[in-house]
Amino acid sequence: MFPFLLDSHGRITLFELHAAYKLQHYSYLQNVYLLTNGLRPQNRPALALPIRRSNLLEDAVALLRVPLGTAVHLHLMMVFSGEAVAGPGVNAEFFLLFMEALVANKEIGFLTDWESNLLWFSEEAMQEVRLGQTLVSSADIYWALGVACGLAVYNRVFMDFHFPLALYKKLLGVSPDLCDLWELSPRLGRSMTKILEDTNEHLEDTLCRTFTYQYETNGKVIMRELIPGGSFTMVTQRNKHEYVERFVHHKFCSDAVQRKFERFEAGFTSVCQVLHFRLLSPRELRDVAFGKASYDWPALEQGVIYVNGFNARHNTIKMFWEVFRELSDEQKKRFLIFVTGTDRVPLSGMKALGITFSMAENPEGLPQAHTCFRTFYLPAYGDKTDLRDKLSIALEQCFGFAPLE
Structure with missing residues (x-):
C-alpha cells in the first residue's frame, strides 16, 4: 500500500x-x-x-x-x-x-x-x-x-x-502537538505560546512556574509533576521548550x-x-x-429533487425557500437533522445530500420527514406566514420518528 x-x-x-x-x-x-x-x-x-x-x-x-x-x-x-x-x-x-x-x-x-x-x-x-x-x-x-x-x-x-x-x-x-492544544483549549494554547515567545533572560523570576500540571476535580486542585522533581524545577529560558512539550504530552497522553x-x-x-x-x-x-461542518445552503437548494406535484416553480416551493433563507444557521442545521437525521455534510458537499421534496396529502398539517429516504413531506400551503409557523413547530419537534401513512 x-x-x-x-x-x-x-x-x-x-x-x-x-x-x-x-x-x-x-x-x-x-x-x-x-x-x-x-x-x-x-x-x-x-x-x-x-x-x-x-x-x-x-x-x-x-x-x-x-x-x-x-x-x-x-x-x-x-x-x-x-x-x-x-x-x-x-x-x-x-x-x-x-x-x-x-x-x-x-x-x-x-x-x-x-x-x-x-x-x-x-x-x-x-x-x-x-x-x-x-x-x-x-x-x-x-x-x-x-x-x-x-x-x-x-x-x-x-x-x-x-x-x-x-x-x-x-x-x-x-503525536499531538502545540497546534492541537490550541484547537482543544485556545486559553492553554495562548499560555504556552506566550511562554515560548517570552525573551526575558530571567524567565523563572517573572513566570514563577514549575514543571507541574494542575487540574481541578471535585472542587480540589490536583498537581502532577511533568518530570521527576518537577515541583522543584523552575521553567527557564533554557528548558521552556521541554516544559511546553511535556505539558502538551501530559494533556493528551497522561496515564489517566x-x-x-x-x-x-x-x-x-x-x-x-x-x-x-x-x-x-x-x-x-x-x-x-x-463529515464536514461547512455549509453551502444554496448548494442544498440546488440538489433538491421535487416529486408528487412539486417542482422548482411551484408557489409553495418558492415560499419555502424564501422562508428558509430567512432562518438562522442553527435553524437551518435543525432542518438538516429533521430530514437526514444529522447536521453533518458529506465530503462531496451539500448538493450530494439529494433531499426529496414531496407534496404531503394533508394541506393543513405539519411538515413531516422520512429520514431513511431523506424525503421532506411539505403540505401545499398557500400562505407564507402559515408555512413559516408550521415549519417552525415541526423543527422544534424534530426528534422522534412517527410512521408515515
Missing part, C-alpha cells in the same frame, strides 16, 4: 470502497451460513440493535460493550422500541442522541472546553457509573463509545462527535487519559481495523468518519 501515490480524494474513495466491500462480503457470508443451516437468506443481512428511548444510554452501552463478532460488519439497523421505522435516518438519530446522553452524564469523565466546545478525556481515574438501574464500569463505556464510532464510520453515518484532531492523530499513531483512550481505541478498531485506514491522514479520517 502506497498512500502517497493517491491524492486526498483518491485515498478517501479507496477507504469507502473498502468499507462497502466488507459490508457486501460479510452479508454474503451471513447468507451462506443461513443456507447451509436450512434457513432463508436475507436481502440485506443486518446487525439489529433494539434501543429504548427512555433508557437510551443504558441500553446502548449494554449492547455495545459485549463483543459482537463478525456481526459488526453487517449493515447496522438501530430500532427504537415501539417505533416501526428503521434505516439510515434512525441510525443517524441514535448516534446524535447517544453522544448527547454521554456528554450530559458528568460521571463518565469527559471535559468540555468552554472556548472551543470540544471534548477530551478527564484526568480522573476510571470508576463505576450508574446508568439507569445499572452500575457500569467507565472502561466499558469508553469501549462502547469506540464501537459506536466504528459502526458510524463503517456504515457511513455521520456522528456529532466533538473531539479535536488530536484524537484522530492518536488513532493513527501520530491514555487508559481511557486505549479503551476507546480498542472498541473503535474492533470494527474499523487500524491497518485499513492508515492510508488516511488524521484530517481525512475525521472528515470520512464524521
Whole structure:
C-alpha cells in the first residue's frame, strides 16, 4: 500500500470502497451460513440493535460493550422500541442522541472546553457509573463509545462527535502537538505560546512556574509533576521548550487519559481495523468518519429533487425557500437533522445530500420527514406566514420518528 501515490480524494474513495466491500462480503457470508443451516437468506443481512428511548444510554452501552463478532460488519439497523421505522435516518438519530446522553452524564469523565466546545478525556481515574438501574464500569463505556464510532464510520453515518484532531492523530499513531492544544483549549494554547515567545533572560523570576500540571476535580486542585522533581524545577529560558512539550504530552497522553483512550481505541478498531485506514491522514479520517461542518445552503437548494406535484416553480416551493433563507444557521442545521437525521455534510458537499421534496396529502398539517429516504413531506400551503409557523413547530419537534401513512 502506497498512500502517497493517491491524492486526498483518491485515498478517501479507496477507504469507502473498502468499507462497502466488507459490508457486501460479510452479508454474503451471513447468507451462506443461513443456507447451509436450512434457513432463508436475507436481502440485506443486518446487525439489529433494539434501543429504548427512555433508557437510551443504558441500553446502548449494554449492547455495545459485549463483543459482537463478525456481526459488526453487517449493515447496522438501530430500532427504537415501539417505533416501526428503521434505516439510515434512525441510525443517524441514535448516534446524535447517544453522544448527547454521554456528554450530559458528568460521571463518565469527559471535559468540555468552554472556548472551543470540544471534548477530551478527564484526568480522573476510571470508576463505576450508574446508568439507569445499572452500575457500569467507565472502561466499558469508553469501549462502547469506540464501537459506536466504528459502526458510524463503517456504515457511513455521520456522528456529532466533538473531539479535536488530536484524537484522530492518536488513532493513527501520530503525536499531538502545540497546534492541537490550541484547537482543544485556545486559553492553554495562548499560555504556552506566550511562554515560548517570552525573551526575558530571567524567565523563572517573572513566570514563577514549575514543571507541574494542575487540574481541578471535585472542587480540589490536583498537581502532577511533568518530570521527576518537577515541583522543584523552575521553567527557564533554557528548558521552556521541554516544559511546553511535556505539558502538551501530559494533556493528551497522561496515564489517566491514555487508559481511557486505549479503551476507546480498542472498541473503535474492533470494527474499523487500524491497518485499513492508515492510508488516511488524521484530517481525512475525521472528515470520512464524521463529515464536514461547512455549509453551502444554496448548494442544498440546488440538489433538491421535487416529486408528487412539486417542482422548482411551484408557489409553495418558492415560499419555502424564501422562508428558509430567512432562518438562522442553527435553524437551518435543525432542518438538516429533521430530514437526514444529522447536521453533518458529506465530503462531496451539500448538493450530494439529494433531499426529496414531496407534496404531503394533508394541506393543513405539519411538515413531516422520512429520514431513511431523506424525503421532506411539505403540505401545499398557500400562505407564507402559515408555512413559516408550521415549519417552525415541526423543527422544534424534530426528534422522534412517527410512521408515515
